[in-house]
Amino acid sequence: MKLTTVWLNGLWDRNPGLIQLLGLCPLLGVSNTIDKAIGLGLATLFVLVMSNASISLIRHLVDEAIRLPSFVLVISALTTSAELLMQAFHYPLYQSLGIFVPLIVTNCLILGRAESLARREPLLISTMDGLAQGLGFFFVLVSLGAIREWVSDIIILATLPAGAFIILGMLVALHQVIQKLLKRFRSNTKSDSKRRRVRTTGEIS
Amino acid sequence: MTDLLLIIVSAALVNNFVLVQFLGLCPFLGVSSRIDGALGMSFATTFVLTLSSVVAYLLQSLLLVPLDAMWLRTLAFIVAIAVAVQFTELAVKKASPLLHSVLGIYLPLITTNCAVLGVALLNTNRAHTLVESVFYGIGAASGFSLVLILFAGVRERLQLADIPETFQGPSIALITAGFMALAFMGFSGMIRP
Numbered sequence: 001m002k003l004t005t006v007w008l009n010g011l012w013d014r015n016p017g018l019i020q021l022l023g024l025c026p027l028l029g030v031s032n033t034i035d036k037a038i039g040l041g042l043a044t045l046f047v048l049v050m051s052n053a054s055i056s057l058i059r060h061l062v063d064e065a066i067r068l069p070s071f072v073l074v075i076s077a078l079t080t081s082a083e084l085l086m087q088a089f090h091y092p093l094y095q096s097l098g099i100f101v102p103l104i105v106t107n108c109l110i111l112g113r114a115e116s117l118a119r120r121e122p123l124l125i126s127t128m129d130g131l132a133q134g135l136g137f138f139f140v141l142v143s144l145g146a147i148r149e150w151v152s153d154i155i156i157l158a159t160l161p162a163g164a165f166i167i168l169g170m171l172v173a174l175h176q177v178i179q180k181l182l183k184r185f186r187s188n189t190k191s192d193s194k195r196r197r198v199r200t201t202g203e204i205s
Numbered sequence: 206m207t208d209l210l211l212i213i214v215s216a217a218l219v220n221n222f223v224l225v226q227f228l229g230l231c232p233f234l235g236v237s238s239r240i241d242g243a244l245g246m247s248f249a250t251t252f253v254l255t256l257s258s259v260v261a262y263l264l265q266s267l268l269l270v271p272l273d274a275m276w277l278r279t280l281a282f283i284v285a286i287a288v289a290v291q292f293t294e295l296a297v298k299k300a301s302p303l304l305h306s307v308l309g310i311y312l313p314l315i316t317t318n319c320a321v322l323g324v325a326l327l328n329t330n331r332a333h334t335l336v337e338s339v340f341y342g343i344g345a346a347s348g349f350s351l352v353l354i355l356f357a358g359v360r361e362r363l364q365l366a367d368i369p370e371t372f373q374g375p376s377i378a379l380i381t382a383g384f385m386a387l388a389f390m391g392f393s394g395m396i397r398p
Contacts, residue, residue, distance in 0.1 A: 021234060021375055022231070024227075024230040024231060024234065025227050025228055025229070025230045025231070025319045026227075028227045028230065029226070029227035029228075068313070068316075069287055072283055072287060072316065073280070073284070076279055076280045076283045076284075077280065079279055080276065080277070080279050080280055083276075083279065084276060099323055099326045099327060099330065102278075102279040102322070102326055103228075103319045103322060103323060103326070105279055105283050105322065106283075106316075106317045106318065106319040106321075106322050107319075108231045108317050111317055160386075160387075160390065161224060161225050161227065161386045161390075162224075162383045162384070162386035162387040162390065163383070164227070164383075165379050165380065165382045165383030165386055166379070166380050166383035166384075168379050169372075169375075169376045169377070169378075169379030169380035169382075169383060170376075170380075172374075172375055172376040172379060173371050173372050173376040176371055176373075176374070176376065177371055
């Protein structure tokens with residue numbers, strides 16, 4: 001797997017927040033202000049990078065049958081350290097995030113990356129994938145937080161839970177539109193080059 | 206008695222776990238495309254949620270508080286939940302193979318359902334007693350099931366609807382969930398939190 005595809009997947013093509021829809025609970029739960037969004041985004045990024053790296057390191061030692069419990073243990077140990085670090089250095093933020101800090105353990109994105117990639121790939125690619133997916137998640141979380149905070153002056157709905165769902169739905173739709181335009185643009189350039197090709201044998205697939 | 210009733214109503218409707226507190230969204234969007242899948246998931250989750258809130262309470266009062274190790278609660282609770290899920294799977298397999306074939310695929314997913322860990326953590330945060338913990342778990346589970354089944358019903362009808370191309374797929378599902386959350390806000394006038 002190439003590093004460019006890893007980065008493209010995390011940031012755009014298979015963005016965790018907009019396409020895979022993983023880790024939705026923190027995405028919607030803490031995005032009512034931009035401060036909380038940045039705080040939890042960084043904490044999740046930390047846990048995701050570290051868990052991808054450590055799971056990639058222990059990938060030969062862990063037996064197939066017990067892999068899920070051991071991944072969960074690794075992730076919860078890392079989450080506990082993130083929790084303790086946040087308590088030590090940024091206690092007000094820790095209090096405002098509430099139970100969403102310990103709930104990083106059950107963020108499906110982290111276990112999903114461990115299960116689908118980090119247990120097969122070497123250290124460098126796993127770490128980069130953690131960074132890419134984590135940053136993709138971070139950007140969606142922060143932009144949702146920014147939109148909700150700015151719009152809340154005009155439309156009160158944006159601060160309410162209902163507004164979070166609707167705005168994220170709009171963002172997903174926007175991503176779909178841009179993706180479709182990109183695809184059309186790419187296929188246009190591709191079909192131009194195809195047309196020029198001389199047809200010599202039967203069917204061209 | 207009224208206190209316990211209030212806990213259930215508050216957890217199920219007023220502070221609904223899915224639509225107000227944003228917990229358990231992965232299964233909410235993941236298994237809500239058909240009603241029978243949603244039913245299976247809600248039975249399995251209800252059982253595990255109630256069981257794990259009891260186990261987490263016992264773990265906290267008998268082990269973590271005496272040992273002064275509350276900082277280990279995330280680790281301890283997630284292990285307890287994983288054990289509860291595994292135990293449920295074994296028990297269901299032994300007792301009713303038919304039920305196991307229906308619920309089987311949903312059980313492993315529950316370990317990463319944040320509503321389950323969320324209930325355990327909120328119980329310790331609010332210093333609930335054992336009975337209150339059980340009722341809070343039941344309330345949370347019934348709220349989760351109610352919303353999941355309702356949402357599955359809506360999504361089955363959405364398949365026949367004429368949706369603009371841009372909004373097809375997860376986008377319209379999220380917006381629908383937003384309108385359901387708007388409807389659930391009506392309950393917030395019922396009880397003062």
